[in-house]
Amino acid sequence: MAEPAIKTTELVRTYGATNALRGVSLSVEKGEVVGLLGPNGAGKTTLIKILTGLILPTSGAAFVDGIDVTDEPIRVKERIGYLPEVTAMYGAMTAGEFLRFMGGFYPIDVEARLDMLSERFRLEELMDSRISILSKGMARRVALARAVINDPHILFLDEPTTGLDPLTRATMHELVVDLQSEGKTILLCTHDLTEADKLCDRVAIIDDGRVLVTGAPGELKRRIEKDQRVEVTFRGEVPDLKGARRVGPRDFAVRVLRGEEEDVRKAVKKAKAQIVETRLLYPSLERVFTHYVLDRKE
Ligand SMILES: Nc1ncnc2c1ncn2[C@@H]1O[C@H](COP(=O)(O)OP(=O)(O)OP(=O)(O)O)[C@@H](O)[C@H]1O
Ligand SMILES: [Mg+2]
DSSP states (O other): OOOOSEEEEEEEEEETTEEEEEEEEEEEOTTOEEEEEOOTTSSHHHHHHHHTTSSOOSEEEEEETTEETTTOHHHHHHHEEEEOSSOOOOTTSBHHHHHHHHHTTSSSOHHHHHHHHHHHTTOGGGTTSBGGGOOHHHHHHHHHHHHTTTOOSEEEEESTTTTOOHHHHHHHHHHHHHHHHTTOEEEEEOSOHHHHHHHOSEEEEEETTEEEEEEOHHHHHHHHGGGOEEEEEEESSOOSOTTOEEOSSSEEEEEEETTOHHHHHHHHHHTTOEEEEEEEEOOOHHHHHIIIIIGGGO
């Protein structure tokens, strides 16, 4: 089998007493789009920062394009593109000045590359605008153009669409799909499970510094089909039910295995509460996420 584009083995990273990564082993094949999913603080950004050579692991190893990121961070940086979670761009520069400046660090024909990117990313009108006045979506597009200025084969995108309106998000999705069809390898973090389902060949669900599961979205959905659940929403007094949680000002909900709704019904009746809705939870990627991240803790 060909060498993976990205590979980590037992990566550990601590920040003082915080264990951000507790032994992450992950492999991404060339040309694959892999999504990192996980709650806030799971360790996604930490993993990406190690892979892009921004921070060092405490222990374990990370390889990008077969190169050890700890030993040869510069060689890795030449080969990758990185869209950080929070983009720090020079606000006083225009978008054009910024992209020319960043492109100048690479052995490329900057003007030719910029012409191509500005057309493809629809940046023509932004090129003479100061970065500080760009809207979030415009700035994100400029940041993505910066990430691919050197035409890298491997891309790290940390929440590329967070905070974008639906249309701008769709534009970002198109750009990711285009990059994938060019054969790029993409590792992206997202909280948008619909986005992950649409864009990713595989996802890795991370929580508390560990990979809980990896697989194609469809495969993960099939895996949890057998424990299909029902969500019962009710209003009024909270019955004595394990796992009941507030879902609205007056509403509570509980998720139980299919076939166990009767017990919920009885408990709700006993508490003199009312059932508002009973909903079958189809195996969506959201359901997969809940299964691995939430149900595990209940
Ligand atoms: N520079 C730092 N100093 C100390 N702790 C840090 C630092 N960066 C991250 N952490 C901690 O490491 C853990 C993982 O953080 P990380 O940013 O990797 O999470 P994440 O999965 O990207 O979360 P989010 O979805 O909110 O972006 C958290 O507990 C966080 O507080
Ligand atoms: Mg993050």
